[in-house]
Amino acid sequence: MGYPHKPHPKETVVLSKHFGEADARTYKGWVKRGGYEMLAQALTLEPARVIDVVKESGLRGRGGAGFPTGLKWSFMPKEKKKPHYLCVNADESEPGTFKDREIMRWTPHALLEGAAIAAHAIQAEVAYIYIRGEFTEPWAVMEKALAEATAAGVFGAIKLYLHRGAGAYICGEETALMNSIEGKRGNPRIKPPFPAAAGVFGMPTTINNVETLAAVPLILKKGAAWYKGLSLSSPKSTGTKLFSVCGHVQKPGNYEVTMGFPLKDLLFDLCGGVPPGRTLKACIPGGSSVPILNREETEGCLLDYEGVVEKGSMLGSGGVIVFDDSTDMVYQIMRLARFYAHESCAQCTQCREGTAWTTKILERILSGQGKTADLDLLLDLADNMTGKTICVLSDSCAAPVVSGIKKFKQEFEDYIAGRRKPVMVA
Amino acid sequence: MADELVNLTIDGVPVSVPKGTLVIEAAKQAGVLVPHYCYHPGLPVAGVCRMCLVDIEKAPKLQIACATQVAEGMVVRTQSPQAKSGRMGVLELLLINHPLDCPICDQAGECELQDFTFQEGRPATRYSPDYAKRFNPVEDFGPDVLYVPNRCILCTRCVRFMEDVAKEPVLNVSERGDRAFIGIHSDGRLDHPWAGNVVDLCPVGSLLSKDFLHKARAWELDKAASICTGCSQGCNVTLDTRENVVVRVRPRPNLDVNRYFICDHGRMNYRWMNRGDRIEAPLVRRDGELHATDWDEALDVVASRLGGAGGKTVALVSPKASTEALFFARELFRGHEWSGAFQVVMGEEAPLAGVPNLALRAERAPNGRGAELLGYGRDYASALAAAETAAVVLVLDEPDIAVRTAGKLVYVGTVLPERARDAEVVLPIANVAEEEGTFVNRDGRVQRYFQAKPAPGMARPAWWVFAELVATLQGGGHVATAADAFDRLAVSVDAFRGLSYGQLGFAGAPAPAAAVPA
Numbered sequence: 001m002g003y004p005h006k007p008h009p010k011e012t013v014v015l016s017k018h019f020g021e022a023d024a025r026t027y028k029g030w031v032k033r034g035g036y037e038m039l040a041q042a043l044t045l046e047p048a049r050v051i052d053v054v055k056e057s058g059l060r061g062r063g064g065a066g067f068p069t070g071l072k073w074s075f076m077p078k079e080k081k082k083p084h085y086l087c088v089n090a091d092e093s094e095p096g097t098f099k100d101r102e103i104m105r106w107t108p109h110a111l112l113e114g115a116a117i118a119a120h121a122i123q124a125e126v127a128y129i130y131i132r133g134e135f136t137e138p139w140a141v142m143e144k145a146l147a148e149a150t151a152a153g154v155f156g157a158i159k160l161y162l163h164r165g166a167g168a169y170i171c172g173e174e175t176a177l178m179n180s181i182e183g184k185r186g187n188p189r190i191k192p193p194f195p196a197a198a199g200v201f202g203m204p205t206t207i208n209n210v211e212t213l214a215a216v217p218l219i220l221k222k223g224a225a226w227y228k229g230l231s232l233s234s235p236k237s238t239g240t241k242l243f244s245v246c247g248h249v250q251k252p253g254n255y256e257v258t259m260g261f262p263l264k265d266l267l268f269d270l271c272g273g274v275p276p277g278r279t280l281k282a283c284i285p286g287g288s289s290v291p292i293l294n295r296e297e298t299e300g301c302l303l304d305y306e307g308v309v310e311k312g313s314m315l316g317s318g319g320v321i322v323f324d325d326s327t328d329m330v331y332q333i334m335r336l337a338r339f340y341a342h343e344s345c346a347q348c349t350q351c352r353e354g355t356a357w358t359t360k361i362l363e364r365i366l367s368g369q370g371k372t373a374d375l376d377l378l379l380d381l382a383d384n385m386t387g388k389t390i391c392v393l394s395d396s397c398a399a400p401v402v403s404g405i406k407k408f409k410q411e412f413e414d415y416i417a418g419r420r421k422p423v424m425v426a
Numbered sequence: 427m428a429d430e431l432v433n434l435t436i437d438g439v440p441v442s443v444p445k446g447t448l449v450i451e452a453a454k455q456a457g458v459l460v461p462h463y464c465y466h467p468g469l470p471v472a473g474v475c476r477m478c479l480v481d482i483e484k485a486p487k488l489q490i491a492c493a494t495q496v497a498e499g500m501v502v503r504t505q506s507p508q509a510k511s512g513r514m515g516v517l518e519l520l521l522i523n524h525p526l527d528c529p530i531c532d533q534a535g536e537c538e539l540q541d542f543t544f545q546e547g548r549p550a551t552r553y554s555p556d557y558a559k560r561f562n563p564v565e566d567f568g569p570d571v572l573y574v575p576n577r578c579i580l581c582t583r584c585v586r587f588m589e590d591v592a593k594e595p596v597l598n599v600s601e602r603g604d605r606a607f608i609g610i611h612s613d614g615r616l617d618h619p620w621a622g623n624v625v626d627l628c629p630v631g632s633l634l635s636k637d638f639l640h641k642a643r644a645w646e647l648d649k650a651a652s653i654c655t656g657c658s659q660g661c662n663v664t665l666d667t668r669e670n671v672v673v674r675v676r677p678r679p680n681l682d683v684n685r686y687f688i689c690d691h692g693r694m695n696y697r698w699m700n701r702g703d704r705i706e707a708p709l710v711r712r713d714g715e716l717h718a719t720d721w722d723e724a725l726d727v728v729a730s731r732l733g734g735a736g737g738k739t740v741a742l743v744s745p746k747a748s749t750e751a752l753f754f755a756r757e758l759f760r761g762h763e764w765s766g767a768f769q770v771v772m773g774e775e776a777p778l779a780g781v782p783n784l785a786l787r788a789e790r791a792p793n794g795r796g797a798e799l800l801g802y803g804r805d806y807a808s809a810l811a812a813a814e815t816a817a818v819v820l821v822l823d824e825p826d827i828a829v830r831t832a833g834k835l836v837y838v839g840t841v842l843p844e845r846a847r848d849a850e851v852v853l854p855i856a857n858v859a860e861e862e863g864t865f866v867n868r869d870g871r872v873q874r875y876f877q878a879k880p881a882p883g884m885a886r887p888a889w890w891v892f893a894e895l896v897a898t899l900q901g902g903g904h905v906a907t908a909a910d911a912f913d914r915l916a917v918s919v920d921a922f923r924g925l926s927y928g929q930l931g932f933a934g935a936p937a938p939a940a941a942v943p944a
Contacts, residue, residue: 168602185599190473190493346580346599346606347474353519356604360557369556377552384515387487388476 008270012230014240015214016256019106025141027148030109036154038217042117043156050121054216056224058238063089063209064317066305075196076122076204085200086119086127087207091165091172093132094287095339097319099242100210102254104138108145112160114213119158122206126159130177133165169343173391174207187345188391211242233260237304247322248274263301267322278324286316288336289396291403329408330415331423333400334362340397351394354385358401365415368422375405375412434500443496450478450491460504461513461542463629464581465492468686470590475581479512480504488512510546517547523560523604525576533631535644562607568616570636570690571625575607578632584608584624593779594618619776619786622690626676642668650878651678651932653865655746655858656692657787658794660867663688665859665878672699672859672878680933689776689786705842705854706883716852728836728851729898737817740809741766743802744823745791747888748863750911752800754892755822766802767809770794787868796866799921822888838888855888856881862908863889866937872925873934
């Protein structure tokens with residue numbers, strides 16, 4: 001990544017090539033860098049042809065689920081009977097994740113170009129870019145870029161709109177985002193129907209993540225084979241990925257590496273390792289919603305969709321949260337649970353009540369009042385919160401609790417047995 | 427297409443249901459009630475309470491029966507260990523913030539949270555008493571609705587009713603997470619003419635009727651199927667009585683008439699059924715005064731007056747009278763020069779926007795259509811004028827008799843209005859809650875109502891009174907039951923031909939000649 005530090009030799013700067021270049025934010029600057037060429041070309045192609053290239057590239061959704069992008073686009077009705085919509089999920093709110101923010105800050109036109117190409121591919125005349133409400137600077141950058149590009153007429157008949165979120169994590173869930181765009185409360189919807197059948201305003205809709213779409217112009221430009229060739233490992237994970245690294249590393253920030261890059265190298269070479277005198281304890285590899293990896297798992301983990309699953313977690317959004325040996329895991333897990341309890345949309349019983357109860361139990365354990373039975377209760381609650389609700393917010397709260405208890409049980413037991421000084425939790 | 431049937435088994439019971447049926451509805455056909463809270467057949471599916479989790483073979487995880495459509499060959503298990511454990515988990519979570527104040531809660535005894543917890547919940551909670559429960563004060567939502575947020579399980583039935591059925595979205599879910607509660611628009615009131623339905627829809631004691639507040643425990647109530655007398659719509663209702671006092675009116679589902687709902691006007695239209703100033707014995711005029719007597723004498727007096735009467739006869743009847751009573755009252759004057767009329771009190775119409783052909787009708791007359799089919803006219807003013815010169819004036823429970831009737835009035839009614847005090851004979855009758863009978867609604871649907879409480883004193887159903895008089899004057903035998911009365915009507919009047927009281931059942935049936943609204 002070009003900002004705020006020079007790219008590390010082990011990085012593969014594709015998406016982040018122009019990060020840090022103020023000129024790249026302008027329409028003229030972007031055109032100078034080859035921008036909007038691919039859009040102009042794509043608009044002359046059959047939509048199905050564009051989908052084929054993206055399918056061939058193996059590009060998968062960068063928002064967390066990793067669903068093949070071309071396949072998702074191909075779910076849209078071939079014969080258009082109703083208006084089609086594209087939604088761009090720029091509601092990046094996953095704790096530990098801040099890659100889309102940088103794409104919007106530095107290369108807004110990459111996103112706009114990718115979105116317009118996607119809209120063409122799915123025969124949508126309108127694209128809504130739903131930007132997290134707290135993203136004030138990216139909002140301003142995106143607004144300016146959209147105005148410039150629209151004035152230049154590059155989008156043809158496609159209309160792009162920015163829609164600003166109002167501060168709810170759940171609005172990053174695709175169907176909640178659609179409700180929010182419609183002006184409704186941001187509650188996830190029951191699926192089916194899936195968005196390709198009935199999405200925003202009940203019309204066929206595709207929703208893609210910012211990073212996914214920003215990669216699309218490059219794939220068209222350099223070809224599917226090039227993109228696939230960037231991967232170091234599994235043929236199922238292709239291209240490059242931005243990883244947001246935070247926590248106990250000496251150089252936190254966004255790093256762009258190819259799929260299959262070793263997590264250990266990311267943390268120790270690119271990010272400079274944990275602070276001096278400390279040792280690595282644990283790592284959340286894909287945003288706060290995925291299971292925690294312990295040191296051994298972290299050190300042996302390859303960063304692609306399959307590699308992280310092999311270690312018992314998920315690649316998720318690529319938000320890497322690093323914990324060194326000074327970390328109180330019980331406290332960290334409580335903080336995560338508290339976040340989910342705060343953000344639960346309150347629809348499903350297990351999530352509304354379960355996230356809050358989980359938080360209370362963890363707070364009590366930290367305060368030294370925990371009971372031995374609390375750990376089994378937490379696990380049983382987590383079981384009730386997993387796979388039983390409309391969306392996965394509840395599962396996301398359960399994941400770190402279950403992996404935390406499994407991998408760091410001693411720390412919980414120390415609090416419960418009074419071997420560890422209680423922590424005041426406010 | 428709708429007739430395409432899908433075969434599946436639910437808890438081992440094979441069922442065939444139309445394509446598109448939800449598993450929760452298919453289960454009812456298999457005799458299985460899947461526990462649920464947010465699902466209601468009269469509302470759009472929300473799928474939020476997650477209570478109806480069931481095991482479906484080949485599905486990777488538990489599914490909610492309320493949002494899953496049936497498929498050919500589907501195997502549903504509601505009692506698998508996984509399904510039961512999933513639902514037990516939901517029940518435990520619903521109760522952690524619940525105050526468990528059942529002893530002072532109006533819903534106790536008819537509470538679905540109680541019922542399903544008793545059926546398949548945990549015997550004890552694991553929620554430590556150290557943890558606070560969510561607290562929000564009681565809120566006054568509208569003229570008849572209180573919201574007790576602490577008992578709320580956020581099933582959102584009330585929100586969906588107001589939004590999708592009443593089309594007046596004044597309620598919402600406010601806040602997030604376990605702080606959530608049902609909110610009301612800051613400038614809004616729950617005063618829609620159909621708002622009271624949210625109280626019935628609420629599966630717990632969170633939305634309460636002020637009118638019913640602390641009136642009775644659910645297990646003290648007796649229930650009778652009835653028909654609302656509030657207007658000509660003919661909504662099916664249940665009359666709840668406690669110790670023979672009507673204390674509550676609730677909707678009784680009928681998909682052809684009122685679906686699952688009644689309006690607030692109908693809901694509150696019951697106090698008169700408990701009036702204390704009733705006529706409790708037949709009265710006959712002797713020496714210028716009305717004297718109580720027995721039925722034999724009273725009927726003899728009426729029969730002799732009618733038998734000897736020449737000239738015009740006029741009947742002024744209430745459109746709240748049963749079809750059977752109106753029929754025999756008409757039969758009574760067979761061979762006489764007769765005119766009969768009813769008058770209809772008018773009010774404001776209040777439709778329920780989300781349900782076609784359902785409204786509080788302007789005509790506040792439950793049986794106006796029945797009276798019409800039997801030959802009674804709507805020109806009440808002319809009938810009143812005719813009464814001036816009539817030889818006999820028969821009034822059936824109609825207080826508006828603003829003519830001079832001395833010497834010729836036979837008053838048959840529940841109460842004795844001032845104007846009826848110069849009657850020759852007064853015959854006490856039962857009101858709608860005290861007898862069986864039928865009404866014909868505005869669309870020509872004949873519907874039965876059942877007895878909810880005994881009539882006071884010697885009061886009898888009006889159809890019995892008139893049938894006795896007909897038997898005395900014209901022969902043809904006694905009529906012992908409402909069923910006999912209806913069957914006599916059905917063989918005599920074309921508009922009802924082919925119907926039988928038994929077949930009407932609880933849901934009613936369209937009168938053959940009355941399918942087209944008047």
